[in-house]
Amino acid sequence: MQNKRYTRREFIRNLSLTTLAGLSLPLLSSCAKEEVEDFLQKHFHEMTEEEKKRVIAKLEQRYLQKYGRKFQISTKEALPDTLWGYGLELSRCIGCRRCVYACVKENNHSRHDPQLHWIRVLRLKRGNLINLENSEHYYDPDLVPEKGFIYLPVQCQQCQNPPCVKVCPVHATWQEPDGIIAVDYNWCVGCRYCIAACPYKGRVFNWTEPNIPKEEINPSVHYLGNRPRMKCAVEKCTFCIQRVRSGRYPACVEACPTGTRKFGNLLDPNSEIRYIIDRKRVFRLKEDLNTEPKFYYFFEA
Amino acid sequence: MKKETTVIALGILLLGFWFTSSANGAGEEFPVAPPPVTEGMFPCSNCHASIEINRKKRELKEEHSQIKLHHAETMRWCLDCHEVRNRDKLRLYNGELINFTESYRLCGECHGPQYRDWRAGIHGKRTGYFMSPGKRTYYLCAHCHDPHEPQFKPIKPEPPPFPPAVKNHAK
Numbered sequence: 314m315q316n317k318r319y320t321r322r323e324f325i326r327n328l329s330l331t332t333l334a335g336l337s338l339p340l341l342s343s344c345a346k347e348e349v350e351d352f353l354q355k356h357f358h359e360m361t362e363e364e365k366k367r368v369i370a371k372l373e374q375r376y377l378q379k380y381g382r383k384f385q386i387s388t389k390e391a392l393p394d395t396l397w398g399y400g401l402e403l404s405r406c407i408g409c410r411r412c413v414y415a416c417v418k419e420n421n422h423s424r425h426d427p428q429l430h431w432i433r434v435l436r437l438k439r440g441n442l443i444n445l446e447n448s449e450h451y452y453d454p455d456l457v458p459e460k461g462f463i464y465l466p467v468q469c470q471q472c473q474n475p476p477c478v479k480v481c482p483v484h485a486t487w488q489e490p491d492g493i494i495a496v497d498y499n500w501c502v503g504c505r506y507c508i509a510a511c512p513y514k515g516r517v518f519n520w521t522e523p524n525i526p527k528e529e530i531n532p533s534v535h536y537l538g539n540r541p542r543m544k545c546a547v548e549k550c551t552f553c554i555q556r557v558r559s560g561r562y563p564a565c566v567e568a569c570p571t572g573t574r575k576f577g578n579l580l581d582p583n584s585e586i587r588y589i590i591d592r593k594r595v596f597r598l599k600e601d602l603n604t605e606p607k608f609y610y611f612f613e614a
Numbered sequence: 615m616k617k618e619t620t621v622i623a624l625g626i627l628l629l630g631f632w633f634t635s636s637a638n639g640a641g642e643e644f645p646v647a648p649p650p651v652t653e654g655m656f657p658c659s660n661c662h663a664s665i666e667i668n669r670k671k672r673e674l675k676e677e678h679s680q681i682k683l684h685h686a687e688t689m690r691w692c693l694d695c696h697e698v699r700n701r702d703k704l705r706l707y708n709g710e711l712i713n714f715t716e717s718y719r720l721c722g723e724c725h726g727p728q729y730r731d732w733r734a735g736i737h738g739k740r741t742g743y744f745m746s747p748g749k750r751t752y753y754l755c756a757h758c759h760d761p762h763e764p765q766f767k768p769i770k771p772e773p774p775p776f777p778p779a780v781k782n783h784a785k
Contacts, residue, residue, distance in 0.1 A: 407766070407768075407769070408771060409769055409770075409771045409772065410771050410772035410773075410774075411772060413772060413775075414772050425776075428775060428776050430775055433775075450774065450775065451774045451775065451777055452771075452774060453771070453773065453774045454771065455770065456768035456769065456770060456771075457768060457769065457770075457771045458768060559743075559748070560743045560744060560745030560746070560747075560748045561742065561743050561744070561748060562740070562741060562742065562743070562744055562750075566741075567741045569739065570739075570758070570769070571739075571758070571766065572737065572738045572739035572740075572753070572758065575735075575736065576744060577744060578745070584744075585734070585735045585736060585744065588734045588735070588736055589736060593736075
């Protein structure tokens with residue numbers, strides 16, 4: 314007689330399904346179609362070419378509305394046989410911060426609220442070695458260089474053994490084949506574990522919606538690089554991924570008035586960076602942490 | 615036996631040529647940005663062609679008075695680098711005349727290690743493309759160092775970042 318009786322298992326299953334449907338229906342219908350699309354957008358690595366194209370078209374449309382400029386969003390992949398490396402000559406840096414602001418402009422940083430910089434120029438007492446505890450980056454004299462100080466610009470060191478990638482709980486940041494550590498801003502959940510893990514303070518966070526003046530926008534962008542970010546995304550230096558993958562010097566290299574900054578392919582024995590490593594006295598920041606940075610500081614030997 | 619020694623001598627001679635040519639950079643060409651000449655000054659022969667040559671070391675009062683020679687000035691004078699008969703050219707020690715676009719060869723005659731690094735793309739600054747097919751543009755020594763007064767002048771730094779909590783939300 315009790316052949317049509319619910320088991321407990323069936324009861325729980327039906328109840329949870331109904332609840333889920335009941336909850337998600339108003340949620341999905343109340344969102345705009347665009348937001349649903351954003352929410353369901355896949356990780357950059359999991360997108361097919363077709364899906365990438367659709368996402369790019371959507372972004373271009375959105376940027377056109379927001380900034381009034383036609384954007385070129387590239388998804389150019391790493392070039393074969395490349396591993397990017399950076400050289401910075403400490404005996405030449407005068408601490409003028411031209412690189413900082415060239416980077417801000419090239420990479421579409423938020424200018425204020427929050428003010429985000431990917432390069433931080435530290436000022437150290439001369440003869441104090443690289444004692445980061447005594448460094449200062451708010452220095453503001455009338456003229457640089459100042460007597461008795463040296464300057465140490467720090468940005469993402471593009472570690473070969475990156476702690477930030479290890480701690481990301483959602484794989485929103487990873488190492489590209491050419492050594493650049495990339496961030497999928499849409500996949501990032503904003504937990505800031507990577508910021509805590511980075512020993513170089515290379516990463517910054519969009520605490521609020523970024524502010525970029527329309528007339529200063531740079532419309533030539535890369536999906537994993539300098540496209541305008543959104544609130545709650547973590548960002549950092551990408552060695553100007555949009556430039557270097559077409560063989561062009563990063564913006565900070567071109568901006569430096571003293572020729573302190575050098576760039577090249579570590580796998581090419583004739584590159585500028587290899588010349589430096591072969592013939593100059595180089596060191597890397599916090600080498601003892603085993604992060605294997607691809608950012609070489611050097612001195613005039 | 616005699617033949618062998620001639621061949622060896624010839625080889626050494628060729629090697630010597632190769633070394634000297636690669637050392638002074640005459641064979642290489644560098645795409646450089648236009649030299650930083652003062653507006654309205656070049657070509658120099660516009661004025662100098664009709665001026666009588668005066669090789670005497672003296673203070674310049676009428677023209678070029680803004681030039682402060684502060685570059686081994688006790689042992690140097692204009693005509694050590696500028697060619698006396700053709701003022702649009704510079705003059706190397708061996709008497710070869712070169713254009714202002716090649717001035718790095720003149721600088722390199724004294725500043726060897728810097729010249730070596732500059733050719734490799736390390737000393738000084740380059741812009742553009744570091745990989746083919748793009749071209750990189752070399753900056754001349756004179757773009758950063760005034761040849762008459764080569765020491766780098768201090769400049770005004772860009773503003774520091776906003777300190778946290780003080781101005782970050784003020785604009």
